[in-house]
Amino acid sequence: MNTQFLLIQVFNGLVNGAFYALLSLGLAVIFGMLRIVNFMHGALYMLGAFVAFALGQILGLGFWPSLVLAPLLVALLGMALERTLLSRLYGLEPSYNLLLTFGLTLLTQDLVKQVMLSQYAVSSAPYTTPTVLTGVVNLGFVVFPKYRLFVIALALVVCLVTWFVIEKTRVGAIVRASTENPVVTRSLGIDVGKWVTGVFGVGVGLAGLAGVLAAPIYSVEPYMGAELIITTFAVVVIGGMGSILGSIVTGFAVGVLAAVGAAVYPPMANTLVFVLMAVVLLVRPTGLFGLPEGAR
Amino acid sequence: MTAALLDVRDLNAYYGQSHVLHGLNLRVMPGEVVSLLGRNGAGKTTTLKSIMGVLRSRTGSVTFDGADVLRLPSHRIAARGMAWVPEERGILSSLSVRENVELPPARPGGWSAERVYETFPVLRERGQHPGSKLSGGEQQMLAIVRVLRSGPKLLLLDEPSEGLAPVIVQRIGDMVERLSGEGLAVLLVEQNLKFASRLADRHYVFVDGRIVDEVKRDDVQARRDDLVRYLSV
Ligand SMILES: Nc1ncnc2c1ncn2[C@@H]1O[C@H](COP(=O)(O)OP(=O)(O)OP(=O)(O)O)[C@@H](O)[C@H]1O
Numbered sequence: 100m101n102t103q104f105l106l107i108q109v110f111n112g113l114v115n116g117a118f119y120a121l122l123s124l125g126l127a128v129i130f131g132m133l134r135i136v137n138f139m140h141g142a143l144y145m146l147g148a149f150v151a152f153a154l155g156q157i158l159g160l161g162f163w164p165s166l167v168l169a170p171l172l173v174a175l176l177g178m179a180l181e182r183t184l185l186s187r188l189y190g191l192e193p194s195y196n197l198l199l200t201f202g203l204t205l206l207t208q209d210l211v212k213q214v215m216l217s218q219y220a221v222s223s224a225p226y227t228t229p230t231v232l233t234g235v236v237n238l239g240f241v242v243f244p245k246y247r248l249f250v251i252a253l254a255l256v257v258c259l260v261t262w263f264v265i266e267k268t269r270v271g272a273i274v275r276a277s278t279e280n281p282v283v284t285r286s287l288g289i290d291v292g293k294w295v296t297g298v299f300g301v302g303v304g305l306a307g308l309a310g311v312l313a314a315p316i317y318s319v320e321p322y323m324g325a326e327l328i329i330t331t332f333a334v335v336v337i338g339g340m341g342s343i344l345g346s347i348v349t350g351f352a353v354g355v356l357a358a359v360g361a362a363v364y365p366p367m368a369n370t371l372v373f374v375l376m377a378v379v380l381l382v383r384p385t386g387l388f389g390l391p392e393g394a395r
Numbered sequence: 396m397t398a399a400l401l402d403v404r405d406l407n408a409y410y411g412q413s414h415v416l417h418g419l420n421l422r423v424m425p426g427e428v429v430s431l432l433g434r435n436g437a438g439k440t441t442t443l444k445s446i447m448g449v450l451r452s453r454t455g456s457v458t459f460d461g462a463d464v465l466r467l468p469s470h471r472i473a474a475r476g477m478a479w480v481p482e483e484r485g486i487l488s489s490l491s492v493r494e495n496v497e498l499p500p501a502r503p504g505g506w507s508a509e510r511v512y513e514t515f516p517v518l519r520e521r522g523q524h525p526g527s528k529l530s531g532g533e534q535q536m537l538a539i540v541r542v543l544r545s546g547p548k549l550l551l552l553d554e555p556s557e558g559l560a561p562v563i564v565q566r567i568g569d570m571v572e573r574l575s576g577e578g579l580a581v582l583l584v585e586q587n588l589k590f591a592s593r594l595a596d597r598h599y600v601f602v603d604g605r606i607v608d609e610v611k612r613d614d615v616q617a618r619r620d621d622l623v624r625y626l627s628v
């Protein structure tokens with residue numbers, strides 16, 4: 100096996116990793132503050148892609164405006180769902196939330212499927228790459244599609260900005276305080292509930308963004324989130340629940356590892372991530388970056 | 396006669412099925428320091444939590460600065476000028492000391508960060524450390540000055556002397572005295588009679604979720620034996 104092929108696999112892995120990182124970061128942000136696992140995440144990722152597609156069909160909006168608008172719309176929908184539905188289940192058993200978000204996932208998938216079939220007579224639609232990002236870049240040692248490099252770069256920037264805001268700014272201090280001790284934080288004059296809604300919006304907005312980024316690579320279809328989110332949950336388990344930096348690093352690392360591993364030993368292609376997850380669970384059940392509950 | 400800053404009437408509080416406070420009546424006048432004395436489990440902490448809106452299952456009325464606050468969420472009660480320093484101090488370990496100091500929204504009349512750091516230089520020196528890395532006494536100081544940022548009119552202080560060395564307790568006493576000198580009213584929960592009688596203008600005595608006695612500063616000396624008996628196990 101030559102180095103060039105391996106390098107291409109590393110880049111492919113980084114592209115997959117970009118999606119894992121954006122999605123697991125969103126899950127981590129949400130879990131940190133709300134203590135819920137958002138099982139709707141894959142559906143909202145798909146919705147990001149679908150909204151971008153629909154904005155193009157209805158308003159003729161191209162990739163760039165959609166890249167901003169679609170995640171915002173997904174975030175707004177998420178915030179509305181948090182206010183009206185999720186917030187009613189806080190303090191109840193986690194299984195209630197699981198059932199609700201699972202139900203909402205099915206609902207979203209079927210709604211999108213209906214709309215696509217009835218309005219556009221397709222069950223799956225391609226999404227064109229913006230012209231500036233078509234073609235390839237010659238990196239000297241390998242040639243790689245421009246758009247995919249853009250995906251890696253943008254995901255990296257978005258992830259690092261999110262990390263920076265949470266760890267280093269006043270907004271982040273409020274989020275961390277509300278996560279650690281909502282009762283005391285509220286008593287200090289901070290409307291924790293409002294921040295919970297906002298953080299949920301940001302978390303699902305990241306999923307929406309990943310969806311728009313995915314649209315030109317994978318085609319837009321109602322179940323595009325279903326498989327990806329399963330791998331993402333494996334990434335979350337490997338990285339450890341709730342760690343911001345952990346979710347980013349693990350996302351990219353697992354992407355690369357899985358792609359390289361699949362190249363080295365093709366039969367493992369689909370199972371490598373889950374084998375990795377099993378090993379991590381055996382050695383360190385709280386994940387590579389996760390602290391035991393209570394030591395946070 | 397001036398109106399009470401805090402007027403609590405017929406307050407009942409519950410943890411699930413268990414009825415913990417039984418029809419409390421208490422008042423704090425503007426600028427007054429009032430203590431709640433009582434043994435472990437008498438219901439002192441529960442009283443502060445009920446007033447601050449942290450504990451929600453309660454009945455009766457809590458009037459603060461002329462407004463009924465019983466139904467308000469605690470962040471709105473804080474915005475009206477009430478501040479709570481919990482028994483566990485509530486220092487956030489995922490925040491640096493500096494982030495802890497600057498967490499509450501600053502309001503007119505509140506302490507600026509500058510004033511906090513000038514009064515307690517150690518909070519500036521340790522600014523970048525996690526809040527939990529401070530000593531017990533420093534954490535207590537931090538917990539008290541943190542809430543001053545919003546310029547409260549009433550401070551609910553839950554056992555500030557608990558578990559601290561006498562010299563630190565002394566310093567905390569000085570601090571409370573100074574704040575009260577500036578016109579801040581304090582509702583102080585204590586089991587340390589010496590500390591409480593130094594600071595408070597008036598004492599309410601708690602037994603099993605009820606106020607059973609009220610002692611003014613001038614009568615503390617004469618009624619010392621009674622007070623000691625109320626507090627001993
Ligand atoms: N979270 C809770 N759930 C159920 N019961 C509680 C809870 N917190 C306190 N209690 C009970 O309520 C009663 C009053 O407790 P509270 O903490 O108000 O007492 P306290 O006077 O502050 O005691 P201490 O001096 O030990 O701090 C006690 O009987 C206690 O066991």
Ligand SMILES: [Mg+2]
Nearest residue numbers: 439440441482
């Ligand atoms: Mg107590």
